Structure formats: C-alpha cells, structure tokens
Amino acid sequence: MYRKSVLDNGIKVVTENLPYFPTMSVGVWWRTGSRYEDEENNGISHFIEHMLFKGTERRTARDIAREVDAVGGVLNAFTGKEYTCLYARVLRQDMEMAIDVLADMCRHSVFSKEDIEREKRVVIQEIKMIEDSPEEYVFDLFTANYYKGHTLGMPVLGVEESVERLTRERLIDHYTRHHCPGNTIITAVGRIDHDAFVSRIEKLFTGFNGTGQVLPALPPPQSYSGLKVYEKDLEHVYLCLGTDGVSQTDRRRYGLYALNAIVGGSMSSHLFQEIREKRGLVYNVFSYVNCFQDVGNFGISTSSSEESVEEVIGLIKEEAARLKESGIAPAELAFSKEHIKGNFFISLEGSEARMGRLAKNEIYFDRYEPIKETLKKIDGVQKTQVDEMSALVFGHPESMALAVLGPADPSKIEKIWKS
Numbered sequence: 001m002y003r004k005s006v007l008d009n010g011i012k013v014v015t016e017n018l019p020y021f022p023t024m025s026v027g028v029w030w031r032t033g034s035r036y037e038d039e040e041n042n043g044i045s046h047f048i049e050h051m052l053f054k055g056t057e058r059r060t061a062r063d064i065a066r067e068v069d070a071v072g073g074v075l076n077a078f079t080g081k082e083y084t085c086l087y088a089r090v091l092r093q094d095m096e097m098a099i100d101v102l103a104d105m106c107r108h109s110v111f112s113k114e115d116i117e118r119e120k121r122v123v124i125q126e127i128k129m130i131e132d133s134p135e136e137y138v139f140d141l142f143t144a145n146y147y148k149g150h151t152l153g154m155p156v157l158g159v160e161e162s163v164e165r166l167t168r169e170r171l172i173d174h175y176t177r178h179h180c181p182g183n184t185i186i187t188a189v190g191r192i193d194h195d196a197f198v199s200r201i202e203k204l205f206t207g208f209n210g211t212g213q214v215l216p217a218l219p220p221p222q223s224y225s226g227l228k229v230y231e232k233d234l235e236h237v238y239l240c241l242g243t244d245g246v247s248q249t250d251r252r253r254y255g256l257y258a259l260n261a262i263v264g265g266s267m268s269s270h271l272f273q274e275i276r277e278k279r280g281l282v283y284n285v286f287s288y289v290n291c292f293q294d295v296g297n298f299g300i301s302t303s304s305s306e307e308s309v310e311e312v313i314g315l316i317k318e319e320a321a322r323l324k325e326s327g328i329a330p331a332e333l334a335f336s337k338e339h340i341k342g343n344f345f346i347s348l349e350g351s352e353a354r355m356g357r358l359a360k361n362e363i364y365f366d367r368y369e370p371i372k373e374t375l376k377k378i379d380g381v382q383k384t385q386v387d388e389m390s391a392l393v394f395g396h397p398e399s400m401a402l403a404v405l406g407p408a409d410p411s412k413i414e415k416i417w418k419s
Contacts, residue, residue, distance in 0.1 A: 002358075002368045003194040009209050010182040013198050014358045014368070016189045018351070024095050024190025025355040027087035028106055031185070031363055032178040034156045035081045035292075036215055040165065043158015044174050046079040047123055047166055052086055053077070054115040056108040059101070061115075067101055074352075075101070079156055082293055083363055084179075089352050092191050096200070103204035106179075113168050120163055127157050134238045134405050135303065142240035142299070142403035145228045150221030152292065181205070182214040187358040189351040220294040225401045227417050229410040237309040237406035241316060242299030243393050248291040248364045254377050255385035256289055256298060259393070261336040262328055262386075263287045263319070264300055268335075271300065275315050281308045293364065298393040306407050310416045313402075317416075324394040327387035336386070340378050 001017045033045050053075075055061045068075040073090035075098075086105060088098040130136050140155050147153030157163075186201055223244055246252050264271040264287030271285045285302035304312045328336075347353045348371070361369050404413055 002370075004362075004368065005194070005198045007181070007198075007202055007205065009205065010180075010184070010214075011201070011205060011208075012185045012362060013201050014185065014187045014362060015192050015194045015197055016354060016358060017192050017194065018189060018354070019191045021190045021351050022091065023089055023351050024092050024098075024188060024192060025087060025089040025351040026095070026098060026102065026186070026188040027085050027355050027359060028102055029185040029187065029359040029363070030084045030179050031082070031183045031215060033080045033082050033084055034154055034158075035151045035218060036178060037151060037154065037158075039154070040162065041158075041170060041174065042154045042162040043123070043156070044162075044166060044171065045084055045178070046157050047119065047163065048171055048175050048179070049077045049079045049084055049086070050119050050123060051111050051115065051171065052105045052109050054119065055110050055112070056104045057110060058108065059104060064101060064105065067097065071097070073098060081152060081156060083359070085356070085359065087352070087355065095190070095192075099200060099204065103201075107205065107208055111168055111171055111175075116166065116168055116171065120166065123157065123163050124160050127155075127160060127163070130155075130157065134232070134234055134236070135301075138238040138240045138301065138403055138405045141228070141230055141405060142242060142401065145226075145403060146223055146242060146297065146401050147221040148224055151218070152221045152295075178215065180214075181208055185359050185362050187355050187362075189354040189358065217293070223295075223297070223399075223401070225399045227402050227404070227414055229404045229408055229413055230406075231408065231410070232406055234406040235305075236303040237306055237404060237408045238301075238303040239309070239313065239405075240299060240301045240403045241400060242297045243396075243400045245289055245296035245298040245393060246291065246389075247294050247296050249293070250291075250296070251377070252385065252389065253289070253291055253296070254381050256296075256389045256393075257340055257378075258333065258336040258381050258386045259323075259328070259389045260287050260289050260298065261339045262332050263323070266339055270319055271302075271316065274319065275302070275312060279311075279315075281312050281315075285312075298389075303406075306409075309404075309406075309408060310412055313413070313416050314419075317397075320394040320397070323390040327390055328383065330383055333381070333383050333386060337378055337381060341375060344374065344378075 004014045071094045075088045077086040090098045144153045282302045282304045287300045
C-alpha cells in the first residue's frame with residue numbers, strides 16, 4: 001500500500017507497505033545533482049555525498065560504517081545529473097537504527113577541513129579510475145560534446161581542477177541551499193507502518209528548516225551532432241553514438257523503450273545478433289535510453305579492434321537506415337513489450353528498487369504511478385508508436401553524434417561516418 005505525507009518543513013515522506021518483504025529500504029533523496037552546478041563547482045553534489053559518510057557530531061566515519069555493517073545491512077549513496085540519494089537496506093528489526101543513522105548523516109555531518117582535503121584525493125582517484133575505464137569514459141566524452149555549454153554535459157564527478165577548488169564554506173553553502181527540506185523526499189519500502197514512520201521522521205528532522213528554496217526548472221540544453229575522435233593508446237576503439245530521444249515526462253518514451261529492446265537492449269536484439277553473433281566483430285554492443293526532466297537521448301555503444309571499427313560503424317548505420325525505412329516487424333512488438341515487463345517485474349523483487357521507484361515518481365511526476373498503470377502503458381504501445389520513435393532517432397542522420405575513443409584514424413572514421 002502506497003501512502004504519502006508532507007511534513008510542516010516541506011519534506012515529503014512516501015512509503016509502500018509490503019508485509020511479506022524480509023528487508024526494508026529507506027532513502028533520503030534530493031532533487032539536485034550535477035545539472036544544478038556550474039563549471040566552477042562541478043562535482044560538488046558528488047563530493048557532498050562523500051562527505052556525509054565522514055562523521056557527524058556524535059558518530060565517527062568508522063561508527064557510521066560499523067553500525068550498519070554489524071547487522072549485515074547496506075549503507076550507500078549515489079549522485080546523478082538530476083537527483084542524489086543516501087540510502088540504507090536492513091532487516092525489518094533494524095529499521096530504527098538505519099533511520100537514526102541516515103538522519104544523523106543528513107543533519108549533523110561535520111564537514112571537517114581535514115576530511116575534505118583527504119577526500120579530494122579520493123575523488124580525484126575516482127575520476128582517474130573512470131578515465132582508465134574506456135567503456136565508461138567514452139560516455140562522458142560523448143555527453144560533454146553532445147550537451148556542450150550546458151550543465152547536463154558536465155561529468156557527475158567533476159574534473160580534477162573543480163574538485164581542488166572546493167572549500168568547506170562552499171560545500172556547506174551548496175548543501176544548505178540545494179539539500180533543503182523543500183528539495184527532500186524520504187522514501188521507504190517494506191513492512192512499514194506509515195504513520196509511525198512519519199512520526200519518527202518528524203522527530204529526527206525537527207528543526208531541519210534550512211535556507212534553501214525549491215530549485216527552479218532549468219533551461220533545456222541544445223544538442224550538438226557531429227563526429228569527435230579522441231585518440232588514445234588502447235587495445236580497442238570505443239564508440240558511443242547518439243541522438244535526441246524524449247524526456248522522462250513524455251508518454252512516447254514507452255515506444256522508445258520498446259524500440260531500444262529491439263535495437264540493442266538484449267542479447268537477441270538486432271545489433272547484438274548481427275554484429276557479435278553473426279560476424280564476431282565485438283564482444284558487446286548495446287543501445288540505451290536516457291530520459292531527463294525535459295530532454296532525452298537514445299544511444300548505441302560498443303568497442304572493436306582498430307581493423308574492424310569501420311565495418312562496425314557501417315553496420316550500425318545500415319541498421320538505422322533499415323529501421324528508418326521499414327520500421328519494426330509486427331512480431332517484434334510483442335517481444336519487446338514482454339521483455340520490458342519481465343525486466344520491470346524482476347526489478348520489483350527488491351525493496352531497494354521499489355524505494356527508488358517511489359522517489360523517481362515523486363521527482364518527475366509529483367505522484368505515485370501504480371504498477372498496473374505502468375503495465376497498461378507498456379501493453380498499450382502500438383507498432384506505429386515504435387515506428388514513430390524509429391523516425392525520430394534514425395530519421396535525421398545529420399543530427400546524430402559519434403564519440404570515438406582509442407587508436408582510430410580520424411580520416412577513415414570521418415569517411416565512413418559521412419558516407
């Protein structure tokens with residue numbers, strides 16, 4: 001059962017009571033992320049996430065970790081472009097402890113100067129680790145060029161120079177303004193008494209008023225097409241190709257999800273079967289959908305040897321042209337819908353995923369979307385809608401962008417890209 005309450009200070013508390021779940025997950029979510037930064041402080045949201053684990057007025061960093069570890073629980077956090085989350089997953093009998101720890105981290109973290117300087121080194125190592133992971137780094141390169149000049153194009157982790165510029169005063173100011181009650185959503189899933197949970201949250205967050213305001217909507221980015229080749233000494237050449245999709249609030253996204261399942265979202269998809277299984281040119285190839293508040297993109301990513309990369313790009317272009325001209329086969333529609341529903345149901349087996357679903361519904365729709373409603377939208381997808389998405393993402397080759405990372409010959413890549 002879903003229930004929602006809004007505290008006097010503006011915090012939204014959303015719960016889903018599932019008595020048969022042996023675990024419970026509780027998350028503190030904020031409507032902020034790297035999109036709400038600028039070049040000067042890029043990475044500050046992610047850095048704040050790290051600092052919440054570094055000790056409070058009554059718990060050391062070790063105390064925080066050990067208290068949850070002692071009951072076999074999970075305490076973690078993540079930062080995205082449009083939201084940040086701090087969460088715990090524990091057995092039902094340990095819920096009170098988990099809530100107390102999360103509230104303490106949110107309200108009483110110390111942000112000591114010594115910890116900040118130490119954590120800068122940790123985050124910079126994390127940035128370097130991404131740069132050493134080309135299958136991840138190529139996404140950052142693609143996004144930076146695709147949304148250049150806009151905060152959606154900035155990396156969530158920031159860059160070394162922006163991380164080095166962070167100070168205690170800047171961190172606390174950003175935390176106060178962006179993590180205020182009006183931007184806070186607390187979600188919980190498991191065997192939960194909503195009224196008792198709200199009462200406990202009210203007590204723990206009493207006096208948490210902050211000085212920030214609900215963050216306003218930001219202007220949407222302009223996307224940029226074209227080819228960017230980043231030469232690097234690697235064994236493989238890594239590709240990320242993309243174009244405009246639809247936003248998180250656009251009903252057409254279900255048609256795009258269906259198209260994604262057919263193009264490259266599974267092992268039986270067109271690209272996986274054609275490029276890997278039939279020709280053995282790659283180890284992996286997949287397509288993906290990113291949906292943000294006001295825009296989205298559809299992309300394809302893979303890697304191959306320097307000798308095969310031109311052929312791989314050509315095959316991807318052939319698939320795009322075929323779908324643009326002919327659309328999907330009728331039988332593929334049923335497959336894609338069952339694939340999406342299967343993945344959806346499997347994700348709902350865990351309290352953690354359900355907790356996240358509650359929060360994202362609030363962030364993007366300001367309401368709860370029942371599971372039956374989501375399934376109805378998936379089942380309602382028609383072939384014409386999927387073909388419409390094919391025309392959207394593949395219908396204008398000149399609007400597509402390609403990022404290439406590795407030992408590639410720019411002139412050869414450009415020739416096949418423009419052919």
